[in-house]
Amino acid sequence: MVDAASDNRKTPLAFGSRLGLRQSPAALIGRYGALLVLAGLILYFSLASPYFMNARNMVQIINQAALGCIVAGGLTIVLAGGHFDLSIGYMASLSGVIVANLMAADVPVPVAMGVAIASGVIAGAVNGFLVTKLEIHALVATLGTGSLLVGVNYLLSSGVATSIAGIRPEFMSIAIGNWLGVPRPVYYMVIMSLILWAILSKTDFGRNVRAVGGNVEAAMLSGVPIKRVVTLTFVISGVCAAVTGVLLASTVGSGQPNGGDGYTLTSFAAAFVGSTVLREGQFHVFGTIVGGVTVAAGFNGLALIGVPPFVQYLFQGLLLIAAVALSSAGRRWSRG
Amino acid sequence: MSTSERKQPLIEARDISKSFGAMKVLKGVEMSFERGCVHGLVGANGAGKSTFLNIVGGVLRPDSGSIYVDGTPTVVTGPRHAADLGFSFIYQELALIPQFSAWENMTMRMRPKTALGIGDKGYRRRAAKAVSDKLHLQLDLEKPVSSLSVAERGLVAIGRALVGEARFIAMDEPTAALSDAECVRLFQIIQELKAQGVAIAYVSHRLDEVEDLCDNVTVFRNGEVAMRLQRGDYTRRKLVEGIAGDSTVSEKLARRRSPICSRATPALEVRKLSCPPRVKDVSFDLFEGEILGLAGLVGSGRTELARMIFGAESVWSGQMLLRGRPFAPASTRDAIAQGLALVPEERRTQGLVMEETISFNTSLGNTAAFRRKGLPLVDERKTRNAAKSVMDRLLIKAGSPGSRVATLSGGNQQKVVLGRWLLRSARIMVLDEPSRGVDVRARQQIWDAIEDFVNKGGAAIVISSELEELEACDRVMVMAEGKSVGELEADNVTETKMLELIYSAKENHLW
Numbered sequence: 001m002v003d004a005a006s007d008n009r010k011t012p013l014a015f016g017s018r019l020g021l022r023q024s025p026a027a028l029i030g031r032y033g034a035l036l037v038l039a040g041l042i043l044y045f046s047l048a049s050p051y052f053m054n055a056r057n058m059v060q061i062i063n064q065a066a067l068g069c070i071v072a073g074g075l076t077i078v079l080a081g082g083h084f085d086l087s088i089g090y091m092a093s094l095s096g097v098i099v100a101n102l103m104a105a106d107v108p109v110p111v112a113m114g115v116a117i118a119s120g121v122i123a124g125a126v127n128g129f130l131v132t133k134l135e136i137h138a139l140v141a142t143l144g145t146g147s148l149l150v151g152v153n154y155l156l157s158s159g160v161a162t163s164i165a166g167i168r169p170e171f172m173s174i175a176i177g178n179w180l181g182v183p184r185p186v187y188y189m190v191i192m193s194l195i196l197w198a199i200l201s202k203t204d205f206g207r208n209v210r211a212v213g214g215n216v217e218a219a220m221l222s223g224v225p226i227k228r229v230v231t232l233t234f235v236i237s238g239v240c241a242a243v244t245g246v247l248l249a250s251t252v253g254s255g256q257p258n259g260g261d262g263y264t265l266t267s268f269a270a271a272f273v274g275s276t277v278l279r280e281g282q283f284h285v286f287g288t289i290v291g292g293v294t295v296a297a298g299f300n301g302l303a304l305i306g307v308p309p310f311v312q313y314l315f316q317g318l319l320l321i322a323a324v325a326l327s328s329a330g331r332r333w334s335r336g
Numbered sequence: 337m338s339t340s341e342r343k344q345p346l347i348e349a350r351d352i353s354k355s356f357g358a359m360k361v362l363k364g365v366e367m368s369f370e371r372g373c374v375h376g377l378v379g380a381n382g383a384g385k386s387t388f389l390n391i392v393g394g395v396l397r398p399d400s401g402s403i404y405v406d407g408t409p410t411v412v413t414g415p416r417h418a419a420d421l422g423f424s425f426i427y428q429e430l431a432l433i434p435q436f437s438a439w440e441n442m443t444m445r446m447r448p449k450t451a452l453g454i455g456d457k458g459y460r461r462r463a464a465k466a467v468s469d470k471l472h473l474q475l476d477l478e479k480p481v482s483s484l485s486v487a488e489r490g491l492v493a494i495g496r497a498l499v500g501e502a503r504f505i506a507m508d509e510p511t512a513a514l515s516d517a518e519c520v521r522l523f524q525i526i527q528e529l530k531a532q533g534v535a536i537a538y539v540s541h542r543l544d545e546v547e548d549l550c551d552n553v554t555v556f557r558n559g560e561v562a563m564r565l566q567r568g569d570y571t572r573r574k575l576v577e578g579i580a581g582d583s584t585v586s587e588k589l590a591r592r593r594s595p596i597c598s599r600a601t602p603a604l605e606v607r608k609l610s611c612p613p614r615v616k617d618v619s620f621d622l623f624e625g626e627i628l629g630l631a632g633l634v635g636s637g638r639t640e641l642a643r644m645i646f647g648a649e650s651v652w653s654g655q656m657l658l659r660g661r662p663f664a665p666a667s668t669r670d671a672i673a674q675g676l677a678l679v680p681e682e683r684r685t686q687g688l689v690m691e692e693t694i695s696f697n698t699s700l701g702n703t704a705a706f707r708r709k710g711l712p713l714v715d716e717r718k719t720r721n722a723a724k725s726v727m728d729r730l731l732i733k734a735g736s737p738g739s740r741v742a743t744l745s746g747g748n749q750q751k752v753v754l755g756r757w758l759l760r761s762a763r764i765m766v767l768d769e770p771s772r773g774v775d776v777r778a779r780q781q782i783w784d785a786i787e788d789f790v791n792k793g794g795a796a797i798v799i800s801s802e803l804e805e806l807e808a809c810d811r812v813m814v815m816a817e818g819k820s821v822g823e824l825e826a827d828n829v830t831e832t833k834m835l836e837l838i839y840s841a842k843e844n845h846l847w
Contacts, residue, residue, distance in 0.1 A: 203712045204703030211700055214689035221680055222701030223672040
């Protein structure tokens, strides 16, 4: 009777927390704060700029967010497994340089793309090896590989952009242009996000990722192959970064030696903002997309109202910090 | 101190209520703590004892009601304020800093300064040493807490509460991580504190302790005071009834020794297993259909032995045979694949992914069984149904398989860990402190499940620091300082005989 009674009192809470009902205002902010921020940004910029609130600009914002969301989606998997990946931006840059240089050297398009994406697999595997076998903290390990990737990048590119504009129209058409009025990158984002969402939420691998991220010791004692799972999360993140690099090269028509570097910061901002969306403090792919769109909406709106570029960095930094603060507060509140 | 002051309780709580979201955890609780008295708080998990103490300690604020200290209404603003008031706490969840040494952890609240205004480390060290002598601690105070065992950490936490001058000490399951001998020492200290006029709140699931120690007892049930008893007024039966709210639960574990245990086929043979300094030359057989108890003091190597068998700790020397075949697990995965299971010592940090659901946790690590045919996708329905079957079988009280385990009580959480292994058709199960911090009813249910498991041809090893609990085993092996010091069978499986063996080996070392 004792258990039954105490749990009858507890169950409504568990049920309520699923729906987000019957929670204190503080907990509601923890759950819906990020969505409120997005709504607030949209409202503010709609009032501040006549060019903000229209279908074309909305599509434009999502288009701007698209590539970043693919990198951030990969990062989300690593974060869900309890680690970090700081090398993703450099990986995206390197992948763009590889694909551009190979194409400039007359390598067929599919082969060039394959090599670029394979480089993401390798970088991810190296990260996984450093973290699981050599037991280096992921922050340090991926900072190190990030620098290695920059080195390889400059070795290949000598720090100069490789233009492919005009040489390979079939490659350019991958990411440029619309389909049914929507820019192509948006489709890639949707496809990649669906795949990543399915991996994290629907597969047994994704379950293991969440177990490792939630409690490594319990996962180990239950027979989850920790090292394999963690290594794979880094490989996925490397592949996502490499795919983004390829798409970026296609969009801009060249391989820019540091074209993707900025993705590291935007991805972290997106993933942490996303971790406060609907689930307190847990990383999930849908949330990351909301986060990515929030970052892009902010950038777009700030550009439209004509503030100098430094404000964009202030915005991104504040957003990242606020998101982390919110997500840890959300975790605290959700525990009561 | 005037007589009127002496009569006035040190702490008086009036009409304290507290809710977490929609859940009312305390409903108008009234209680007082008097100087020189040990006040026992008992009740099932989730009855509100810990929440009440957290309010007294300033960790939580009550929604309504007030606290009087020395007759003055006082709002305890935080743990620091509580410390200034002379309140000391030994919490259930050990709040120690792993990287700090034992003495640093013990003296964290102290801020002595030297003449130069610099922190006086020597003073703090000496204060820690004094307490550790008082407690007869045998651990190296310079060692970081992370390198200590769970029991040693428990002792450090107790030591911390004793450093400095306390007027009120609240102990929340202080003996949960201790072995019987260490408990005895703690009880002596409680008597000394009592004589010095310290007010003590004592929370425990171990009713024998409460009976021995407490001057008065308050029984909590569903956030309310269900019963108040004075010394001499309470019996175990009464306490158990108060906790359970009905009279059907017997406090003593009910178990008949299994008759089907045939000694013909050892399920597991362990020969001279060693991993010094924790485990030395341990040999034993485990038969199908039997529950083997492992008794011993904390730090006697029982947990390490369990982890070695489970492939979670390396084996230096020795052999194991599993159903007659050589067995040397390379990893926990390997051990699991060969039919072993481990219910670890600390369910929160080692057993469960707290933020996830029951079905997530019962299927943890067992993804192959819950896969859709030919696809690497999780079959949600199968996972939920399996969790549901475990919930029915082990009487887990929760809304649905989708309830988060963090919202369950300790006993139900432990059943989730146990259920995971029942779903994996384990053959040999090692349970490390399966009923720690679990109420009497859930403990009986857990033991019923273990019995059921061995009656179906399984074999179980149970580690417990409550020797009385181990009387329910078919056989008990006693360990001391990493060695096996004896085995008890049949009618010899008694608390007294176990204690005799433990102390025969420890006599020259312990105090």
